[in-house]
Amino acid sequence: MLVIGIAGGTGCGKTTVVNQIINELPDEEVGVISQDSYYNDLSHLTLPERRETNFDHPNSIDFKLLAQHLKALKDGHSIQQPVYSFLECNRKEETVPTHPTKVLIVEGILILTNPEIREMCDIKIFVHADSDERLIRRLKRDVNERGWDLDETLEKYQTILKPMHDQFIEPSKEYADIIIPNNKYNTVAVDIVRSIVNEKLV
Ligand SMILES: Nc1ncnc2c1ncn2[C@@H]1O[C@H](COP(=O)(O)OP(=O)(O)O)[C@@H](O)[C@H]1O
Numbered sequence: 142m143l144v145i146g147i148a149g150g151t152g153c154g155k156t157t158v159v160n161q162i163i164n165e166l167p168d169e170e171v172g173v174i175s176q177d178s179y180y181n182d183l184s185h186l187t188l189p190e191r192r193e194t195n196f197d198h199p200n201s202i203d204f205k206l207l208a209q210h211l212k213a214l215k216d217g218h219s220i221q222q223p224v225y226s227f228l229e230c231n232r233k234e235e236t237v238p239t240h241p242t243k244v245l246i247v248e249g250i251l252i253l254t255n256p257e258i259r260e261m262c263d264i265k266i267f268v269h270a271d272s273d274e275r276l277i278r279r280l281k282r283d284v285n286e287r288g289w290d291l292d293e294t295l296e297k298y299q300t301i302l303k304p305m306h307d308q309f310i311e312p313s314k315e316y317a318d319i320i321i322p323n324n325k326y327n328t329v330a331v332d333i334v335r336s337i338v339n340e341k342l343v
């Protein structure tokens with residue numbers, strides 16, 4: 142199994158890049174695991190308390206379970222991947238059966254901050270977009286899709302997202318084998334990664 146780790150700050154375009162890479166590739170050959178599925182279970186908190194959580198700190202992720210699942214998939218075993226609700230700020234009851242594939246992409250803001258996960262990635266990619274681009278994209282998404290208002294999102298950016306990005310996410314760039322500039326759509330970089338994936342699939 143070829144494991145590709147894809148990190149980068151919120152709104153840099155990780156999900157978009159992943160979709161461009163896997164577009165038209167057979168589902169049974171290429172799998173995707175999102176770090177978001179592995180946010181800690183916060184069922185003991187109320188929704189208002191969960192909404193106050195710092196979701197950009199490495200401690201917000203159950204990296205132990207993620208590493209365990211990656212190892213199982215690499216060893217050829219299926220896993221039950223947790224499902225996350227951004228509206229509820231918590232894991233759902235249901236899980237998704239996820240089977241081993243020839244290529245596995247693991248994506249998330251904090252993927253390259255964890256030594257054990259880094260160790261399991263054959264190729265480490267960091268998607269870069271400038272902070273103003275990322276803030277604009279994030280604002281649109283939080284307000285239109287995730288039930289936050291403008292002021293809440295801006296405050297969260299200043300008090301959590303930016304400090305966590307500077308402390309944990311940006312420094313993890315040094316571990317990347319490939320950095321994809323993504324202020325604009327970068328079809329050349331995506332094609333290079335697609336050709337690496339295709340090589341593994343023949
Ligand atoms: N290169 C790009 N140029 C303009 N908009 C982009 C680009 N890449 C992604 N987007 C948009 O920015 C938003 C965030 O992208 P997404 O892929 O979800 O980022 P991430 O997964 O890193 O948070 C989405 O609305 C997406 O369509």
Ligand SMILES: Nc1ccn([C@@H]2O[C@H](COP(=O)(O)O)[C@@H](O)[C@H]2O)c(=O)n1
Pocket residue numbers: 150151152155156177180196197226227228229230231249250287302
């Ligand atoms: N309940 C939550 C959990 C996380 N977030 C934010 O998601 C961001 C990571 O996802 P990207 O697609 O942007 O990489 C992260 O910055 C968290 O703040 C959230 O809004 N709500």
